Amino acid sequence: MKRGFADWIGCAALAVLCFAAAGIGGAVTAPQIDSWHAHLNKPSFNPPNPVFGPVWTVLYFLMAIAAGLVWLRRAKPGASIGLALFLVQLALNLAWTFLFFGWHRLDLASYEVVILAIVIAATLIVFLRVHALAAALLVPYLAWTAFASVLCWTFWHLNP
Numbered sequence: 001m002k003r004g005f006a007d008w009i010g011c012a013a014l015a016v017l018c019f020a021a022a023g024i025g026g027a028v029t030a031p032q033i034d035s036w037h038a039h040l041n042k043p044s045f046n047p048p049n050p051v052f053g054p055v056w057t058v059l060y061f062l063m064a065i066a067a068g069l070v071w072l073r074r075a076k077p078g079a080s081i082g083l084a085l086f087l088v089q090l091a092l093n094l095a096w097t098f099l100f101f102g103w104h105r106l107d108l109a110s111y112e113v114v115i116l117a118i119v120i121a122a123t124l125i126v127f128l129r130v131h132a133l134a135a136a137l138l139v140p141y142l143a144w145t146a147f148a149s150v151l152c153w154t155f156w157h158l159n160p
Helices: 005-033 049-072 079-102 106-130 132-158
Strands: none
Touching: 005 049, 005 079, 049 079, 049 106, 049 132, 079 106, 106 132
8 A cells, every 4th residue: 555645744743742741851850860760769669760761762662663563554444543542642641750750749640640540551551452462562562561551559558
C-alpha cells in the first residue's frame, strides 16, 4: 500500500510528541536525581538510577511506533478513540513526572500513576482492535508502569 504525505506527517508528529514528553520529563527529573531524590528512603527493589534513562528511551520509542501504526490505520473503527486515549496517557505520563519529581507530591503521584496504568491498559485494548502489533508494543510500557505504581506507592509510604 502506498503511503501519502499525511501518513508520514502524522507518524512524525506522534513521534515528536512522544519524545517531547520524554524531553520535558527528563528536564524536570534530572535536577532532582542528585538532590531531592537522593535523600529519599528507597525500597530494596528500586532499580539503580542508570536503569531509568535507557528503559524510558525504549518505552517512548515503542510508544511512538505503536501510535504510528494506529495512525496508519486511522480509518479503521476505534483508531481515533485509540489515538485519543494515547494522547491522554501521554499527558498523564508527563503529569506524573511533575507530581513526583517537580512538586515532590508522592501522595498525588501514587494515585495518578494508577490512573495512568488504567488508561494505558485501555489504550492497549483499543489498539488491539486496530493493530495487534501496536497493542503488543505497549505491553512493556504497561508492565513498567505497573511496576512504577508499586515503586511509587512504596516511596510514598517510606517517605511520609
